[in-house]
Amino acid sequence: MRWVVVVPVKPAADGKTRLAGVLSASARERLVRAMALDTIAAAVATPGVVRVVVVTGDVPLRTLLAGTVDLVDEPGSGLNGAVRAGIERAAGADSGIAVLLGDLPALRPDELADALSMASAHERAFVADADGTGTTVLAALPGVVLDPQFGSGSAAAHELAGHVRLAVVATSSVRRDVDVPDDLTEVQRLGVGPATRAVL
Numbered sequence: 001m002r003w004v005v006v007v008p009v010k011p012a013a014d015g016k017t018r019l020a021g022v023l024s025a026s027a028r029e030r031l032v033r034a035m036a037l038d039t040i041a042a043a044v045a046t047p048g049v050v051r052v053v054v055v056t057g058d059v060p061l062r063t064l065l066a067g068t069v070d071l072v073d074e075p076g077s078g079l080n081g082a083v084r085a086g087i088e089r090a091a092g093a094d095s096g097i098a099v100l101l102g103d104l105p106a107l108r109p110d111e112l113a114d115a116l117s118m119a120s121a122h123e124r125a126f127v128a129d130a131d132g133t134g135t136t137v138l139a140a141l142p143g144v145v146l147d148p149q150f151g152s153g154s155a156a157a158h159e160l161a162g163h164v165r166l167a168v169v170a171t172s173s174v175r176r177d178v179d180v181p182d183d184l185t186e187v188q189r190l191g192v193g194p195a196t197r198a199v200l
Contacts, residue, residue, distance in 0.1 A: 108173045
């Protein structure tokens with residue numbers, strides 16, 4: 001099955017504030033962009049992904065990505081607003097739509113392909129983060145409307161909205177996002193992409 005992947009990315013200055021205790025503001029900005037670049041590169045390299053739509057207002061990131069992905073301006077209405085803007089751009093193709101958060105620096109294309117293959121068996125599906133409470137991937141089959149519920153407790157919210165929780169193994173890179181300092185240790189153990197590795 002073919003997929004269009006939507007990746008929303010906050011402006012780097014506003015991202016990963018829970019890492020402020022271990023990283024300076026400038027280092028945190030560089031890390032946010034690096035993680036996004038590695039996540040997007042993995043999505044682009046994933047079998048079955050025909051297009052990647054990146055929604056961001058981060059000017060340096062947009063410059064780095066120009067000509068490689070479909071860029072959409074961040075509408076200024078929070079994460080779910082950014083996701084909806086990306087979904088609107090992605091709609092109309094005879095492909096499934098998968099929303100992928102931009103903080104998966106250890107993401108492996110083969111593991112994302114496996115998760116999307118699992119998602120193709122359901123009208124709507126999602127992958128929970130390693131803790132089981134957040135969401136790293138939200139997916140829908142062609143023509144099926146996605147209702148993003150990102151934020152605190154998003155896994156339960158997506159499940160309540162009718163998305164099937166996919167049985168992606170806990171060790172999968174698809175589930176390993178970065179929010180707190182301990183997450184950095186875990187993604188380094190899995191093996192991060194080159195942009196994140198250069199910053200760390």
